[in-house]
Amino acid sequence: MTFQYENLVITVPLTPSKLDQVKSSFHNVSYHPDGDVPEEEWATADIWYTGWLGLPKGITKLEQVPRTKTVQLSSAGANELLRSEIMSTSEAKNQIKVCSASGIHTLSIPQYIVCNIVNLYMKLQIQLQLARTNAEWPSRESVIKAAGAGGESHPGNRCLYGKTVGLLGYGHIARETARLLKAFNCKIIAANSKGDKRPEEGYRIPGTGDADGSIPERYYSTSDPSSFNEFLLKCDIVVASLPSTPQTTYMVTEDHLRSLPDGAVFVNVGRGDLVRSEHILSALDAPGGLWGVVLDVTDPEPLPSGHPLFTHPSAIVTPHTSGSFENYFDGGADVLLFQVERAQKGLGPINVVDPAKGY
Structure with a gap:
């Protein structure tokens, strides 16, 4: 045609x-x-x-x-x-x-991802809340106390250097995120349906992304349970940017979240129905469970008023705004x-x- x-x-x-x-x-x-x-x-x-x-x-x-x-x-x-x-x-x-x-969206979502991982690692969500609520200089001790279990396990600022970042889905957003995080000396791995390296397809803004898929050190398959589990076990940070399909709906389970290494962070900028909110909460509150989450999408969406994720000290929740620029x-x-x-x-x-x- x-x-x-x-x-x-x-x-x-x-x-x-x-x-x-x-x-x-x-x-x-x-x-x-x-x-x-x-x-x-x-x-x-x-x-x-x-x-x-x-x-x-x-x-x-x-x-x-x-x-x-x-x-x-x-x-x-x-x-x-x-x-x-x-x-x-x-x-x-x-x-x-x-x-x-x-x-x-490579112009906005990848920088949102990097920004909020750093926010969590620096406990900025806690520092800003205390400073704005009390209109005073928060002490280091008060920040650690307000951070709860996350403050107890990691009282100091955390560093991205050397962390393994697992990209769940490797489209435009994930590829640009991979490029940016390489500047922090992160190790990059990726998971897609077949566990294979693929060239970047579709519209691509010059200078962004990973055209030939060469940044990840290894690929894993989300269709193979053992491969997917191996991927999760290696991730200090998981960044999910998957669409909502029958295959991805509630693909990440409570067991998956709890299998992540101690101190792991989970970021979701794809679709909220990848994982149930109650499973995220359970993993955040479990001993040795998730250290923090960044959620621009939720299940359900919008997240109901009063939901405990809004005020959880280890969570950053935004109203599906990461794609705006x-x-x-x-x-x-x-x-x-x-x-x-x-x-x-x-x-x-x-x-x-x-x-x-x-x-």
């Missing part, structure tokens, strides 16, 4: 300079950052650049968008559009390629422009989401 794009409809806000850049790549650009697109423009659109919900709600039938070949989302997830009425037929799935913005939609527009480059070379779109799998 040959992809040629003449008419673009944008339903997200762009900076003036990025909008000018996008306009230079198309014959016609309809810009509706409020998402309110006149119906007469639906029929002429070849490609859309939209938010995570996808096409406007009024579009429910394929005949309303007869020219649409591609919907470029600004999100890594595509489930909302794939579950919509417009995408419910085989004809629509054959005509319209739904593309994620996977790859742009300044001028976010400009980042997704770069993927859009890359789609145009591919079309000009006679290539199909990149980051196409399989309707059968979603994300």
Whole structure:
């Protein structure tokens, strides 16, 4: 199939300079950052650049968008559009390629991961809480006491130097995290479904990531229980960046968490249903269990008000915000422009989401 794009409809806000850049790549650009697109423009659109919900709600039938070949989302997830009425037929799935913005979050999530591992290691969540709550200089003793079991087992600041970081899932986010953590002299290992080294696929921001998959010293298989257990046993820090699929739902069990080495940290920036919150709590409170957790995603999500993870001294919980960065939609527009480059070379779109799998 040959992809040629003449008419673009944008339903997200762009900076003036990025909008000018996008306009230079198309014959016609309809810009509706409020998402309110006149119906007469639906029929002429070849490609859309939209938010995570996808096409406007009024579009429910394929005949309303007869020219649409591609919907470029600004999100890594595509489930909302794939579950919509417009995408419910085989004809629509054959005509319209739904593309994620996977790859742009290397600008934000890896630095969130590194930042909050360091926060835990320095007990900054405790120091800041005491200083802001009491409006006074917290003593070292008060910080150690407020840190509870984590303060007792490791009263001083901890160092990343020499730690083994296990990346559970090795996509764009994990590869950039691996690159950054190598600067701390960490040992990097990775686990994916097959336990194999793979090249980085999809959209990649120049200068980021691990193109050939050479950073990890070893790969393990999540499909092989013995290989997965061996992976976990070696991890001082586990960073999970997996999507939510039938294979990954509650894949990490309470036993897995308790099998991690003493002083281990668990970070989850993928999807909350990888592991049950009650199992995380149990592992945090178990003697010799998890030393700390960083959770940008939870089970359930949002985490209910009053949940004990919010105030646990060894937990940092954030409201699924690690993927946000300044001028976010400009980042997704770069993927859009890359789609145009591919079309000009006679290539199909990149980051196409399989309707059968979603994300």
